[in-house]
Amino acid sequence: MSQRIAYITVLLGAMLWGTTGTAQTFMPQTVHPLAVGASRLAVGGFTLLIVMLLLRKIEFRNWPWKATLSAALAMAIFQYCFFTSIRLTGVAIGTVVAIGSAPMFSGLIEWFIHKRRPTRIWLTATAMAVVGCILLFSNKEGMAVHPVGVTLSLCAGLLFAFYSLFNKQVVEKVAAIPSVAVIFSASAMMLLPFLFMFETEGLLTVPGISTMLYLGIATTTIAYILFSIGLRNIPSSSAVTLSLAEPLTAAILSVVVVGEKLSVVSWSGIALLLGGILVLTLSGRQKKTVGQ
Template structure:
């Protein structure tokens, strides 16, 4: 039950991430994408930090400072780099190619990193589900008009995929040792500090409008604070490679919201992509459930 619940927590987090594109569509016209990403981390970090202070669960004395600082800095840097890399990739090479390369490469890179650093070879089920999910993602985004491939944009997108995979890998180790809320609060606060210089580079006047405040709260509180807390909770019992594949529910959510809220249309190929995405995610959740049953049986046999 625990493995299945963790998978659903990550899935729900991905659904919340999928609302970011729709939220950005409602942002004021003078809001630069990188400025939106910066505000997203700032609001998310403050929200999570407020929760920690409110519930009084932060106990730094129990954390090994050296190991914690190194892990926290690597996670925060990964998350801080993801924002400008992803938004720049989308700007340079278009939404379709940028999103497919960034989101599609993340599960593969995560599986490789997990294999290299933790000697945990991905299972056959993971390869099948990841192949189906990435194929679905590619088919889904062939619906978009932008098909221009820019080498610089592709490299930026791969960088975004690598930073997300790195964040997930480091995060899993942290949330298994410490409170998930404490971990994400520290990481996103540091990430926001890393991106703080962008607040002085781009026009931030849009944040003061009612529209800007609404978008900032949605992106910061819902799509960042709550989403990454759920993601961290789920990571405690799910491998990083599986978690990143489940996160492919993000483009699925974004596409469906585009249809139902923004009036976008999907062709037959895109709907096929949605079907493959759902199939890949369902296989992973099913495998988590089967693995949990197997572990329970093994435990009972030893009693």
């Protein structure tokens, strides 16, 4: 797979993630955030794992269990931090702080752990995208900046960066689809006890089931398969920067689906976000051309 296609694949996965916050608003508010995260991972992970086992596409011999369990743990805690932050701060701020902070954390992690200094292109693209996120939601009316919610969003960003790092270690040794099946099934197992500890009233209603299926299949299974496939061919920091397409998609959905109106400042933020993503995507194409 060329780097350009890898960037596009990650981008498509991020766009699916961008529907998560909007979809979660259709879930009955009586369902605890951790129960939402657990059911999402259970549907996405277990369904895919059963299919892979039936097709005999998983070979557990020499499986990278340490990286797998580390990725699963990061994703499990991410669910709680992310969905709780959305409840406290709203979809907009919760999403933009979590995903907007992830590229910074990812770059720092790669720098300190792998001694890989951020490239000029990555710094430029990330700066454009993060500033774009800030502008996109800077003047939204009626949004409360909840200190605990923002802190949880930052924790979610850090956890997503660690998930991307560990996930890359897994997909370098096994295929993307089996890796997603095992990681998310393990993560779901970690969260299943919380389904019996927290409020789940409304989960088995029509809105609850339909939302759970969408979150599990579209925003988990399909989205993370796309992300993992692309992650095999590009640095995790670049993949995390491309994930900023998530708040961009969320903003566009807020206009198209919810009927919200964006100001000139917000549209400027969208332009910067798109610019940052294009800089990163086109750089992958240029590197490929130079190497030919």
